Amino acid sequence: MEIRTKPNPQLEKKLNWLAALLTIIVLLVVVFMREIQIDLGIDFSFLPPLHSGLNAITAVVLVFALVFIKKGKIKAHRNSVFLAMGLSALFLISYVLYHITTPVIYFEGEGLWRGVYFFFLITHVVLAAAVLPFILLTFNRAITGHYERHKKMARWVFPIWLYVAVTGPICYLMLVPYY
Numbered sequence: 001m002e003i004r005t006k007p008n009p010q011l012e013k014k015l016n017w018l019a020a021l022l023t024i025i026v027l028l029v030v031v032f033m034r035e036i037q038i039d040l041g042i043d044f045s046f047l048p049p050l051h052s053g054l055n056a057i058t059a060v061v062l063v064f065a066l067v068f069i070k071k072g073k074i075k076a077h078r079n080s081v082f083l084a085m086g087l088s089a090l091f092l093i094s095y096v097l098y099h100i101t102t103p104v105i106y107f108e109g110e111g112l113w114r115g116v117y118f119f120f121l122i123t124h125v126v127l128a129a130a131v132l133p134f135i136l137l138t139f140n141r142a143i144t145g146h147y148e149r150h151k152k153m154a155r156w157v158f159p160i161w162l163y164v165a166v167t168g169p170i171c172y173l174m175l176v177p178y179y
Contacts, residue, residue: 019136
């Protein structure tokens with residue numbers, strides 16, 4: 001059975017405020033996380049492969065979400081998006097935990113690879129920060145039954161989110177030799 005909801009503008013407005021607040025909090029935490037160093041007495045060096053895996057799985061789930069919606073399988077699409085958002089939230093928690101407990105690892109590659117790495121890293125970070133509020137707003141439009149507006153926004157939000165989910169593991173794999 002496919003799910004359809006009657007549009008709810010009041011709920012969308014409330015969720016949009018929540019999305020704005022969540023975006024501000026996440027961006028502040030990520031910007032300032034390197035200023036915070038906490039020693040919990042636990043070695044969190046196992047987390048970078050987890051971050052990479054969560055991002056890679058998110059990318060796969062996003063592709064499935066696209067396939068499902070193209071086939072008209074709305075419930076499967078919705079479940080896939082919920083899963084992708086949950087995986088992204090787990091990634092964020094893991095990523096922040098790692099960076100507040102572990103010294104920074106720097107890329108030491110040279111030449112062309114250095115440029116490639118920094119291209120992926122910079123575009124990944126900038127687009128991740130920029131796309132977050134739009135992912136939340138796109139989600140809000142679907143949850144509140146504004147499907148045409150959701151679809152219109154998802155057409156450009158989806159490829160950016162997918163790019164961020166793919167470039168995270170690429171950056172990790174390029175950084176592995178320096179861990």
